[in-house]
Amino acid sequence: MGGVPETLPEPPARQPDLDDDFAGPRLREDLWIDHYLPHWTTPDRSGARYDFDDRGLRLRIDEDQLDWRPEDAPLRVSNVQTGNHQGTHRHRPDGLVVRTASPTRLLWAPSAGRVDVTVTASPDAGCMLAAWTVGTEHHDPRDSGEICLFEIDAGAAVARCGIKAHHDDRLTTDMSEVPVPSGRHTWTAIWGPAGTVIGCEGVVVKRSAQAPLYPQFLLIDLWEIGPRSGPYPKTAHLHHVRGWDLTP
Template sequence: MSTWDRIDRFEGDPLDTSLWVPDYLPHWTTPERSGARYRFVGGGIELLIEHDQHAWRPEDGDFRVSHLQTGEFAGPLGSAVGQHRIGRDLRVVTERTMRRLWAPPRAGAVEVVASASADPTCMLGIWLVGHESTGPDDSGEICVAEVFGDKVTAASSVIRAGIKAHHDPRLVSDLRDVVLAMDATEPHTYGAAWDSEGVRISVDGVEIYGTDQVLGYPLQLMLDLWEFPHGRRDPAGYPKSAVIREVRLRTDD
């Protein structure tokens, strides 16, 4: 793709808050749990999981996350209204202002140049998720890439890609694990394009997934480093990290 509306190379402080919300679904939890930890490095932004970091939402387990997203939507305090309803007994505990910093109405394209972690407790996630301000059914997800550290080697890496229906009755969840001859800890380009004819997902310009399922509502981009529960946390093993080197965005409607 040769024409982009916006490119972010994360060239240093401060983070561009006209594009990024540095929190993971902050309405469902508290600020000290949702806030991203990161630092700017030569050639990108390094998402960090640090030893003293809090679990995102204890009701859903011990996982920790550092995350950037291009929008947010939730209802009033105490309500069950809010985007990406993936936890248990969800209620809004932190009121937030609705923002659609980048969320194409019906069609668009994205490329993310990223270096994943090979730590077996970590995952790099690149997702396009329904903003949901247009209705609770508009909640589907394009899983551009999930890269689990325990499936990354110098010779090959497994990339999970596809569709997650979540609460959209028009969609069918369809995820595929694609084995590629690449080291995902090196920079690679993860891309997606979607429109009224379907969705196409690529890695380094080569299509790895296609579908005629349509997500014809605003989708926001979410970039994520997860750490999954794994028992005792040794301070010597931190920080854990993944690097987002460049993001390219285009709105096609």
């Protein structure tokens, strides 16, 4: 028999620094940029497709949506992120180059913190919904580590979560597969000097002694990976995000 599930700690007893229930009718420009890593591509490819309904923000992949970069095809993405820096997330070894000048914007980028993300994943074949924080790199290119709250493939019974080192040699990649609830559910990441905790629906699903202790952007994205197929649009919902900056 398994042990008693470990519950997450209560959130800080103060108002969050980042709080959005996506009531619409427009995306809050003080919190979000609706382009995925725009410096590595062009605006017509990085721009998100989305709308609002009674459930919140509906991220979409449309049939006419371009691949994020021609070199990555077939790969389309609709994303919102809490800032940008020209150079953030140098995640490919195939000659990433800056194609669109992109000013540094630090809308929410704590070096330690807590974030709660409430979503409904996509049921559409070929899609993945993900939420993650990643080092801004605006101080040091080594500051590139990632906390992956979740990567959920459409129809999957498990999600991937954990730490990705990328170019930070102070970290070691440590990912796990954990059960994923159906329907609407909330994921949490808490990180600081004591390490990183990831939870789902109030229960701890991953612990690590590691934490990227430098400014982190939050990104939430819907991907379609592979050739176009099936009906469009393909969708996922983002219902609520709360975040606390706990930088010492």
